[in-house]
Amino acid sequence: MTLPANLWLVGCGNMGGAMLSRWIAAGVDPASVTVIDPGAPFVPDGVRVLAAVPNEPAPQVLVLAVKPQLLDAVAPSLADVKPGLVLSILAGVEEAALATRLNASAIVRAMPNLPVAIGQGVTALHGATTDRDARDLAEALAAPLGRVEWIDDEALFDAVTALSGCGPGFVFRFIETLANAGAALGLPADQALRLAQATVAGSSAMAAGSSETPGTLADRVASPGGSTREGLNMLDADGALAKLMEATLKASFDRNRAMAAAARG
Structure with a gap:
C-alpha cells in the first residue's frame, strides 16, 4: 500500500x-x-x-x-x-x-x-x-x-476505544501499582519500578507470542500451594479483578457514548 x-x-x-x-x-x-x-x-x-x-x-x-x-x-x-x-x-x-x-x-x-x-x-x-x-x-x-x-460494526467502536485506546493508561497504572506494592514489601522504590516494568514487558511479549491463552499461562506459573497461586487467589476471589476491569472499561465506554451523543446533537 x-x-x-x-x-x-x-x-x-x-x-x-x-x-x-x-x-x-x-x-x-x-x-x-x-x-x-x-x-x-x-x-x-x-x-x-x-x-x-x-x-x-x-x-x-x-x-x-x-x-x-x-x-x-x-x-x-x-x-x-x-x-x-x-x-x-x-x-x-x-x-x-x-x-x-x-x-x-x-x-x-x-x-x-x-x-x-x-x-x-x-x-x-x-x-x-x-x-x-x-x-x-x-x-x-x-x-x-x-x-x-x-x-x-461501528457500534463496537466505543468498546474498542475503551479496551485498546484507553488500555495503555490502565496498564501504566497497573505497573505503577505493582511497583508500589513491591516497595511496600521493602524493595527500594526505583528497583521495584524497574522490576515491575520488565515483568510486564516480558509477560506481555510472552502472551503475544504464545498459542496458549493468558489464563493458561497464568496457571502454568502458579504451582498448587505456591506463592503465585496464593496471589492469584486474591485477584480471583469473588471475581475481584474481573469485576474491577469490567467496571473500568464500562466507565470509559459510557464516556465515549456520551461524547457521541453530544456530537450528534
Whole structure:
C-alpha cells in the first residue's frame, strides 16, 4: 500500500505528533505534510506548520486529530475543503456526525493508542466507504503505527476505544501499582519500578507470542500451594479483578457514548 502524496494534520498534540513522527520514519516526505495547529507543536524538520486552514487545493488525506470537544470549533474552517479521505481519531464521534460537518469523499475512523509512538501500538479502523483506495490509504497510514484491526460494526467502536485506546493508561497504572506494592514489601522504590516494568514487558511479549491463552499461562506459573497461586487467589476471589476491569472499561465506554451523543446533537 502506498502512503499519501500530501496530507494535512489538523491538531498535533501527543497522539497527532506521535503518528506524524512514525509516518515520517516510514517514508512520508516531510514537505508533503501540513500541520494545522494554532499552538506551537513540535514537528519533524521540513513539515509546514500553519495556525489556520490555508486557501489552497485540498490534500489527498486530512487527518483530524483535535480533541473531540473541539470538533465544532474547527469544522467550519474545513467545510469547503474536500480531501480524498478524512481520517478521524476523535474518540466517540461517529462517522455520521463527521459527515454532517465535513465535505470528504470518504471518511474512516481510527482509534490509535499511545504505543503507536514507538511503532508498537494498536490502531482500530472503521469506515462505511467501499472506496478501496480510501481504505488502502487509511491502512497504509495505520501500518507504521503497529497492529491494524478493521472493525466491521461501528457500534463496537466505543468498546474498542475503551479496551485498546484507553488500555495503555490502565496498564501504566497497573505497573505503577505493582511497583508500589513491591516497595511496600521493602524493595527500594526505583528497583521495584524497574522490576515491575520488565515483568510486564516480558509477560506481555510472552502472551503475544504464545498459542496458549493468558489464563493458561497464568496457571502454568502458579504451582498448587505456591506463592503465585496464593496471589492469584486474591485477584480471583469473588471475581475481584474481573469485576474491577469490567467496571473500568464500562466507565470509559459510557464516556465515549456520551461524547457521541453530544456530537450528534
